[in-house]
Amino acid sequence: MKISTLFYTFRQGFVNIFRNKWYSLASIATISACLFLFGLFYAIVANFRSSVLKMEGGVSVTVFFHDINDKCDSHVVPDDLRIDEIGQMIAMRVEVSKVNFITDDNAWVDFVADHYGESADYARGFPENPLEGMCSYEVYLSDVSLQEALVNWLYSIPEVRLVNFSSLTADTLSGANELIAYVSLGIIVILLAVSIFLISNTVAIGISVRSEEINIMKYVGATDFFVRAPFVLEGILIGLLGAAIPLWLIKVLYNCALAYIAERFEILSSLLNFLTTEQLFRVLIPVSLLVGAGIGFLGSITTVRKHLHV
């Protein structure tokens, strides 16, 4: 393609938008409405997911080892070196994000704080640490759905006596995660399908107005590419404009919502993990622009195709 043809294509793409300003406005409004819903939904889902991930980060399992007080002789009692080695093995697992070693002294301090609270003096009645030799690992998970696999593996270590875990928490969080994934996928697919349908209709009306122009181009000997390129470019530009408007709107609304929640519902801010505007838009900007351009591209290319067989 000659450079002059390329410039002509770009010029025509821009000129077409202004020449058919009402259709262009209708298309931009349609894309904007769809992408606004998409952005709004994404902001809610992303924040919900971020909060679930924060909760997941707090889920841990505790690993206890056999000690000399165990009645059964067949149990393997680990020495300090072996406990270190097991700790390293645990840390290397993909299911694990963090491992904390809890000494028997620390375990007793925590126990006293948890169970006696303000009446800690009662604990002084114990001459020695009742939890002596009961050191443990506190293992934080990278993904709660992998908890079961990790627990099974931990039990396969002969020195491990007990693994404390909550399958209910893991199952609930894992289920919530799965539900968010399915619901968001479903809603996004529906929104995109509606967008493409609406855009293709709007572009179809715009193009049918210009079907005569396409017709003339074909009679004069224009290639399909020459006919299609300005319309496709126009579609992409409309898509990008249609994506930019809701992005700006969502940014303003999101900032207002964050400020309002922080001011009025402080407790929510501590419970949930709200994403910052930058975190949210790091994904939303490229996705919205890509979806907008994609919808414009698909809508225009499919509609122009119908008019090319002259």
Add this chain to the structure above:
Amino acid sequence: MGRRELQRRKREQLIEEKGVIYLDNVSKVYSTGAPALNNVSLSIHKGEFVFIVGDSGSGKSTMIKLLLRELTATEGSVHVMGNDLAKLRHRQIPRFRRNLGVVFQDFRLLNDRNVYENVAFAQRIVETPAGEIRRNVPAILATVGLAGKYRAKTKQLSGGEQQRVALARALVNNPAILLADEPTGNLDPKNSWEIMQLLEEINANGTTVVVVTHNREIVNAMHKRVVTVKRGVIVSDEEGGEYIDED
């Protein structure tokens, strides 16, 4: 000798023997089952001026659509400039159409652009360099008598002037064949004559001209080859013939 060169020679030979337009036992039946052309054979040689006449629904426009490869024949073969149009691939059609200039009854101009842009549009489509466009467009507008109106919007022009713009657009790419489908259908007698004189001049410069019309006065006055189509069949084909409306 390369395959392309062989094909080019074959096309030239076919043009020499059968003409720039050659229809061989062509029939066209529409998907609705309505027959439009029935076993039509016709040869038009380089530099000829031919009228295709007939009543509405006789098959004249179907013939033009076949020549433009807008339609394909149900039976028989259509050759234009040595190309067998049935064998033409979709992507080859644009290049083939650049051999043809087309003029319609309703002008089909781009009304949001001026005269110059309408003609230049045809040159841009075939990727003519900008410098050449700037030379060619004023020259062709002068040929059709619109040199002074290149800035005018098409809606500001009379019917005759609009048809001249359409003619300029059809001719600016130097086509070998000019197809005119009822070019005087929307014009008054004076403008009709002016357009026909222009077509005659274009033909005198070597372009093959095919005019589809049912304007009896013009056909009979111009004494050119007249092909009469009736109910999809060629009923007469005479040099210097007349259009006799039997109805």
